[in-house]
Amino acid sequence: xxxxxxxxxxxxxxxxxxxxxxxxxxxxxxxxxxxxxxxxxxxxxxxxxxxxxxxxxxxxxxxxxxxxxxxxxxxxxxxxxxxxxxxxxxxxxxxxxxxxxxxxxxxxxxxxxxxxxxxxxxxxxxxxxxxxxxxxxxxxxxxxxxxxxxxxxxxxxxxxxxxxxxxxxxxxxxxxxxxxxxxxxxxxxxxxxxxxxxxxxxxxxxxxxxxxxxxxxxxxxxxxxxxxxxxxxxxxxxxxxxxxxxxxxxxxxxxxxxxxxxxxxxxxxxxxxxxxxxxxxxxxxxxxxxxxxxxxxxxxxxxxxxxxxxxxxxxxxxxxxxxxxxxxxxxxxxxxxxxxxxxxxxxxxxxxxxxxxxxxxxxxxxxxxxxxxxxxxxxxxxxxxxxxxxxxxxxxxxxxxxxxxxxxxxxxxxxxxxxxxxxxxxxx
Amino acid sequence: xxxxxxxxxxxxxxxxxxxxxxxxxxxxxxxxxxxxxxxxxxxxxxxxxxxxxxxxxxxxxxxxxxxxxxxxxxxxxxxxxxxxxxxxxxxxxxxxxxxxxxxxxxxxxxxxxxxxxxxxxxxxxxxxxxxxxxxxxxxxxxxxxxxxxxxxxxxxxxxxxxxxxxxxxxxxxxxxxxxxxxxxxxxxxxxxxxxxxxxxxxxxxxxxxxxxxxxxxxxxxxxxxxxxxxxxxxxxxxxxxxxxxxxxxxxxxxxxxxxxxxxxxxxxxxxxxxxxxxxxxxxxxxxxxxxxxxxxxxxxxxxxxxxxxxxxxxxxxxxxxxxxxxxxxxxxxxxxxxxxxxxxxxxxxxxxxxxxxxxxxxxxxxxxxxxxxxxxxxxxxxxxxxxxxxxxxxxxxxxxxxxxxxxxxxxxxxxxxxxxxxxxxxxx
Numbered sequence: 001x002x003x004x005x006x007x008x009x010x011x012x013x014x015x016x017x018x019x020x021x022x023x024x025x026x027x028x029x030x031x032x033x034x035x036x037x038x039x040x041x042x043x044x045x046x047x048x049x050x051x052x053x054x055x056x057x058x059x060x061x062x063x064x065x066x067x068x069x070x071x072x073x074x075x076x077x078x079x080x081x082x083x084x085x086x087x088x089x090x091x092x093x094x095x096x097x098x099x100x101x102x103x104x105x106x107x108x109x110x111x112x113x114x115x116x117x118x119x120x121x122x123x124x125x126x127x128x129x130x131x132x133x134x135x136x137x138x139x140x141x142x143x144x145x146x147x148x149x150x151x152x153x154x155x156x157x158x159x160x161x162x163x164x165x166x167x168x169x170x171x172x173x174x175x176x177x178x179x180x181x182x183x184x185x186x187x188x189x190x191x192x193x194x195x196x197x198x199x200x201x202x203x204x205x206x207x208x209x210x211x212x213x214x215x216x217x218x219x220x221x222x223x224x225x226x227x228x229x230x231x232x233x234x235x236x237x238x239x240x241x242x243x244x245x246x247x248x249x250x251x252x253x254x255x256x257x258x259x260x261x262x263x264x265x266x267x268x269x270x271x272x273x274x275x276x277x278x279x280x281x282x283x284x285x286x287x288x289x290x291x292x293x294x295x296x297x298x299x300x301x302x303x304x305x306x307x308x309x310x311x312x313x314x315x316x317x318x319x320x321x322x323x324x325x326x327x328x329x330x331x332x333x334x335x336x337x338x339x340x341x342x343x344x345x346x347x348x349x350x351x352x353x354x355x356x357x358x359x360x361x362x363x364x365x366x367x368x369x370x371x372x373x374x375x376x377x378x379x380x381x382x383x384x385x386x387x388x389x390x391x392x393x394x395x396x397x398x399x400x401x402x403x404x405x406x407x408x409x410x411x412x413x414x415x416x417x418x419x420x421x422x423x424x425x426x427x428x
Numbered sequence: 429x430x431x432x433x434x435x436x437x438x439x440x441x442x443x444x445x446x447x448x449x450x451x452x453x454x455x456x457x458x459x460x461x462x463x464x465x466x467x468x469x470x471x472x473x474x475x476x477x478x479x480x481x482x483x484x485x486x487x488x489x490x491x492x493x494x495x496x497x498x499x500x501x502x503x504x505x506x507x508x509x510x511x512x513x514x515x516x517x518x519x520x521x522x523x524x525x526x527x528x529x530x531x532x533x534x535x536x537x538x539x540x541x542x543x544x545x546x547x548x549x550x551x552x553x554x555x556x557x558x559x560x561x562x563x564x565x566x567x568x569x570x571x572x573x574x575x576x577x578x579x580x581x582x583x584x585x586x587x588x589x590x591x592x593x594x595x596x597x598x599x600x601x602x603x604x605x606x607x608x609x610x611x612x613x614x615x616x617x618x619x620x621x622x623x624x625x626x627x628x629x630x631x632x633x634x635x636x637x638x639x640x641x642x643x644x645x646x647x648x649x650x651x652x653x654x655x656x657x658x659x660x661x662x663x664x665x666x667x668x669x670x671x672x673x674x675x676x677x678x679x680x681x682x683x684x685x686x687x688x689x690x691x692x693x694x695x696x697x698x699x700x701x702x703x704x705x706x707x708x709x710x711x712x713x714x715x716x717x718x719x720x721x722x723x724x725x726x727x728x729x730x731x732x733x734x735x736x737x738x739x740x741x742x743x744x745x746x747x748x749x750x751x752x753x754x755x756x757x758x759x760x761x762x763x764x765x766x767x768x769x770x771x772x773x774x775x776x777x778x779x780x781x782x783x784x785x786x787x788x789x790x791x792x793x794x795x796x797x798x799x800x801x802x803x804x805x806x807x808x809x810x811x812x813x814x815x816x817x818x819x820x821x822x823x824x825x826x827x828x829x830x831x832x833x834x835x836x837x838x839x840x841x842x843x844x845x846x847x848x849x850x851x852x853x854x855x856x
Contacts, residue, residue, distance in 0.1 A: 077833055078833055078834070078837050080830075080833075081829070081830040081831075081833040081834050081837075082834070084534075084827070084830045085830060085834060087533075087534075088533035088534055088537065088827075091531055091533045092531060092533050092539050092541075095529050095530075095531045096529050096541060098526060101523050101524050102523075103519060103520060103523045103788075105515075105516035105519045105520050105787060105788035106512075106515075106516055106787075106788075109516065109782075109787050109788065111516075111520050111787055111788045111789050113520075113524060113789075113806065116766075116767050116768075117767070118800065118801050119767060119768075119800070120800075129839060130838045130839035130840065131837070131838065132838060133834075133837070133838070134834060134838060166837055202800045202801040203801045220657075223657070223796070223797065223798070224801075225798075225801040225802060229648075229651070246849055247846070247849060247850060250842070250845050250846040250849045250850075251846050253842040253845070253846070254840070254842040254843045254845065254846045256842070257840060257841070257842040257843070258840075284845065284849075288841055288842050288845075289839075289841045290839075290840075290841065290842065294842060335816065338544075338814070339544050339545075339547060340544075340547075341814055342814070342815075343814070343815045343816070343817070344814060344815070344816045344817070345816075345817055345818075346816065346817065346818040347818050347819070348850070349819050349820060349821050349823065349824040349850055349854075350817055350818055350819040350824075351831075351846035351847055351850065352846065353831050353835055353840075353843040353844070353846045353847055354537075354817065354819055354824070354827065354831055354847070355815075355817055356831075356835075356843060357830070357831045357834040357835060357843075358827055358830045358831050358834060359533060359534075359537050359539055359817050359819065359827065360531075360533035360534075360537065360539045360817075361539050361541075361815040361817055362815065366812075368651070369651065370651070370653075371812065371814070372546065372547070372548075372630045372812075373546050373630040373631045373652075373653040373812060374653060374812055375812040375813040375814075376813070376814075376815060378541065378813055378815075380808070380813075384794075384799065384800075384801060384802055384803040385803040385804070385806055385808075386766065386769055386770070386771070386772060386799070386803075386804075387770075387771045387772070387783075387789040387790065387804060387806075388763065388771070388772045388773075388774065389771070389772070389773055389774065389778055389782065389783055389787050389788075389789055390773075390774040390775050390778055391775070391777050391778040391782055391787065392777060393777055395777065396777045396778075396782070399512070399516075399782060399786055399787065401509070402508075402509040402512045402513060402785070402786045403509075403779075403781050403782055403784075403785045403786050405505055405506055405508075405509040406506070406509050406510070406513060406561075406562060406785045406786060407781055407784075407785060409506050409509075409559070409561070409594060410558045410559065410560060410561070410562060411557060411558035411717070411718075412558065412682070412685060412686075412718070412781075413685070413716055413717050413718065414678070414681040414682040414684070414685040414716050414718065414722060415682045415685070415780075415781040415784060415785075416781070417678050417681070417682070417712065417716075418675070418678040418679050418681075418682045418779035418780065418781045419779055419781055419782070421674055421675060421678045421712075422675060422678075422776070422777055422779065426777075
């Protein structure tokens with residue numbers, strides 16, 4: 001844990017620098033696998049599942065029985081928790097529905113904008129040691145509210161050829177029953193090209209390791225959209241003396257346990273707070289099961305002492321954190337002043353894990369400074385807007401000359417003619 | 429002009445196939461220029477401007493005098509037309525403003541979503557024979573409404589080292605005065621890395637030739653966002669006997685004059701209508717100044733006769749046109765049934781050119797079937813949404829256990845701890 005005191009503006013870039021990921025090696029592998037799956041479809045899928053997941057599958061579609069069994073075996077307490085999370089996530093994403101935007105821009109010129117669901121989407125849910133069923137909720141719930149017709153979930157099988165029961169339970173609870181035991185690059189390639197078993201989709205959502213990340217980037221080249229570019233998860237906390245050091249430390253550690261490359265930053269105007277948080281981290285980290293991961297992430301963390309709120313806010317906007325916790329007396333200054341952040345958590349009783357799981361906001365958020373230009377996942381991520389217009393005779397008489405003059409000035413005579421031919425009839 | 433009668437579903441993919449663009453050769457050139465500009469900044473910009481635009485510029489920032497002169501020299505009639513277009517475009521994009529979405533998902537758990545402007549954006553405006561000042565309006569107006577702070581326009585100089593007066597007039601009218609005479613790959617690279625003269629931006633908007641398109645794709649690798657992937661412009665018309673063949677022909681031709689690769693499709697349930705449109709095209713095309721371009725595009729156009737409205741609608745959604753004109757008795761069926769389109773024009777008096785210039789809708793739209801998953805440019809393109817949450821003590825007491833159970837089930841103990849440490853204090 002480095003404490004950095006009153007850094008000068010010309011040092012900010014270095015201090016806020018995220019580690020650079022090298023992906024050149026991976027790109028070749030990903031391209032090869034894509035080519036293979038494009039040519040050989042399910043045969044190649046099965047081959048790579050054996051190679052990477054260590055399991056030979058005859059049928060990689062999850063059966064109804066598997067789903068039923070999973071639902072039976074999830075504990076009642078976890079089910080109750082998932083129900084509550086679902087209720088909140090649903091409420092928040094339902095509230096994001098927008099109505100048709102409609103106006104008459106000129107007399108007789110009626111324009112409107114409507115959102116329509118993306119019809120075919122794919123959700124990637126990572127496997128590994130912990131079953132990330134919360135991500136199923138965060139993606140499938142807004143997809144259903146948006147009205148996406150065809151939703152497929154891809155998730156890697158374990159060595160026994162199974163997907164964690166919590167993932168299957170969450171999926172069926174959200175109304176998604178097309179679940180495929182396929183992970184990694186092969187899953188993304190499968191949804192990009194389509195195979196006999198995997199449906200081709202228009203947009204792919206979900207987190208993943210660097211192989212999945214590079215595969216999603218390659219999918220774009222084949223005209224598939226993705227939710228957003230990915231990077232390691234990050235948390236920036238701004239806290240002053242009104243914050244409780246033990247709470248701040250627990251939040252920083254909850255981020256640090258994600259991975260050794262997790263980014264953890266504390267900014268404060270109080271030296272005492274920083275020192276107390278440092279002490280608390282050292283004490284709380286001892287008992288964590290994922291201690292070795294958290295320790296590495298914490299080693300790269302930064303505790304930054306700054307002169308004023310203004311400087312803090314400038315620095316935070318420059319970093320553009322994925323998660324941003326505000327524990328400060330004048331929290332309004334930060335709420336109003338933040339321009340670049342994925343999701344903001346305010347006050348002593350709003351830990352990041354509330355939003356990770358159950359408060360209702362989405363946990364799929366822009367990392368790596370991408371909150372400067374990308375939104376986190378919202379209901380809109382599953383729709384696209386279409387504009388419509390209908391012009392009356394009178395409307396075209398009013399607007400026609402404007403179009404003719406502009407088309408002419410751009411040298412596009414046929415654009416002008418499309419109006420002139422109609423005006424000629426109307427002015428008869 | 430090929431008339432295709434009652435094609436079978438298994439022929440659709442071939443019929444609706446867009447021409448494939450090969451960009452591999454270009455990619456190498458683009459990468460080289462990016463590397464050069466990253467290393468040498470403005471020196472390289474000046475070098476490539478001399479190479480590609482054929483003009484040596486000492487200073488490539490447009491001066492206040494140049495803007496003033498331009499404003500003086502645009503004709504009054506064009507100014508009046510641009511004012512009217514601006515009023516309509518403003519009205520439609522103002523109407524897209526959304527208010528804060530705020531709800532209490534559980535007692536004491538307040539979540540909200542707000543949109544904030546993207547601070548630094550770049551608008552690329554192509555040069556060439558015709559000055560595309562309409563694109564300045566389509567990009568700069570919503571950017572200003574969104575509240576983007578730093579807006580820069582890049583546009584290539586002509587051989588005299590100038591940018592068309594119409595572009596300068598439109599830019600200053602929209603309140604953009606940072607205009608740089610730099611085009612093509614070097615403009616995109618400049619806005620990606622920033623030079624002493626060109627500001628680095630977070631998101632790049634605007635159309636361009638295939639060099640610009642590939643450069644924008646490469647910009648993504650350097651963590652810059654772009655408006656959307658690009659392809660040749662396209663128009664699909666659905667018309668029945670209620671349509672006027674001469675109007676339909678004029679619309680198809682207005683699309684065809686854009687470029688030899690423009691996509692032009694007519695679908696109808698009426699053979700007579702198709703034949704009449706064909707005759708009208710042959711007659712109207714004769715007098716077009718851009719006849720040779722339009723002729724090539726029309727040669728690849730398709731006039732498709734189908735059995736029913738249902739089949740037509742399915743085929744249209746499969747194609748996912750950028751522009752979609754509906755001239756039909758039962759237009760409601762198409763309005764309600766269209767899921768994939770960029771912008772929709774309804775009725776005999778709504779030519780596409782209305783939306784291209786002046787009705788108020790945006791003309792930057794998803795081509796190449798991208799309307800399946802992408803929206804056209806709207807106010808939202810210039811903002812990102814941020815979520816906020818604030819939980820009270822009671823709120824955390826209610827929600828806490830849910831978070832603990834879920835974090836535990838995902839194996840993330842520190843996530844659980846962040847709640848437990850607070851609950852322990854609260855339950856004292």
